[in-house]
Amino acid sequence: MLIDSHVNLHAPAYYRDLDDVMHRAREKGVQVMVTICCRMNEFARALAITEMYDDVWCTLGIHPHHAADDPEITPEILTALADHPKVIGIGETGLDYHYDYSPREDQLTNLRTHAEVARRTGLPLVLHTREADEDMMAFLQAENAGEDFSFILHSYTSGEALARLAAERGGYFSVNGIASFRNAGEVRGVIANIMPMDRIILETDCPYLAPVPKRGRRNEPSYLSYINDCLGAIKGIPPTETAKQTAHNFFELFPRAVSSKQVESS
Ligand SMILES: [Zn+2]
Numbered sequence: 001m002l003i004d005s006h007v008n009l010h011a012p013a014y015y016r017d018l019d020d021v022m023h024r025a026r027e028k029g030v031q032v033m034v035t036i037c038c039r040m041n042e043f044a045r046a047l048a049i050t051e052m053y054d055d056v057w058c059t060l061g062i063h064p065h066h067a068a069d070d071p072e073i074t075p076e077i078l079t080a081l082a083d084h085p086k087v088i089g090i091g092e093t094g095l096d097y098h099y100d101y102s103p104r105e106d107q108l109t110n111l112r113t114h115a116e117v118a119r120r121t122g123l124p125l126v127l128h129t130r131e132a133d134e135d136m137m138a139f140l141q142a143e144n145a146g147e148d149f150s151f152i153l154h155s156y157t158s159g160e161a162l163a164r165l166a167a168e169r170g171g172y173f174s175v176n177g178i179a180s181f182r183n184a185g186e187v188r189g190v191i192a193n194i195m196p197m198d199r200i201i202l203e204t205d206c207p208y209l210a211p212v213p214k215r216g217r218r219n220e221p222s223y224l225s226y227i228n229d230c231l232g233a234i235k236g237i238p239p240t241e242t243a244k245q246t247a248h249n250f251f252e253l254f255p256r257a258v259s260s261k262q263v264e265s266s
Helices: 018-027 040-052 075-081 104-121 133-142 160-168 185-193 221-235 239-253 255-265
Strands: 002-007 030-035 056-060 087-096 125-130 151-153 172-175 200-202
Touching (some): 002 221, 018 030, 030 221, 040 056, 087 104, 087 133, 104 133, 160 185, 172 221, 221 239, 239 255
Parallel strands (some): 151 172, 172 200
16 A cells, blocks of 8 residues: 555646546555645635545645735634544645745744644644755754654755754654656655654655656656655665555554544444
């Protein structure tokens, strides 16, 4: 079984052929997916998709790109919405100083609000971080990440120091198609040398970031096997093993998914 921990199945990119996309995912052994909410006005559709497919879960959050759109959002509002059994994580939130679509102050406020929700709900925080290593390190330490709440750095492209700190604090990492790109030697180095194998999970981040040999196309969960193969090559482990280990890690990080799985199978 492969688990795609970060998809955007509610995106307009799949409005026309979602059933076909899901069918191809199942044919390739992808059986669990998490559709990631990035703004409040897409939460309803993300949740609706989890109700259409038993093995699809979702998160609740506001992406740093959209941090300035919802200045009124409070931990109370998010905590109440996160009560739904299909919501298994908080985010994605984080810091993106590459695009700076929202002012950095708004991004930091948004991030702290989400951390408070993770603390209150016991759900893991899904973090996006790009060209913000210093501030992300300060955040993880100030908020006692790893102790007060669990967290994952998704689509990791940041530096070694942040990866080391996150690993020391018990953080998880997700590997995606970037690891297969020819110019991503530094990312592969961080995966090989710093990310502990028992803290790595897989994602496509579809419809973005299709892995080699599909690079440039619309991405979809059925391409996850290319990413799993790539992880195996980087770590020097057979892909059957990386599939097993990453699935195990996923349920460690997202316990609400496992408890619901047990409910369904009992
Ligand atoms: Zn992201």
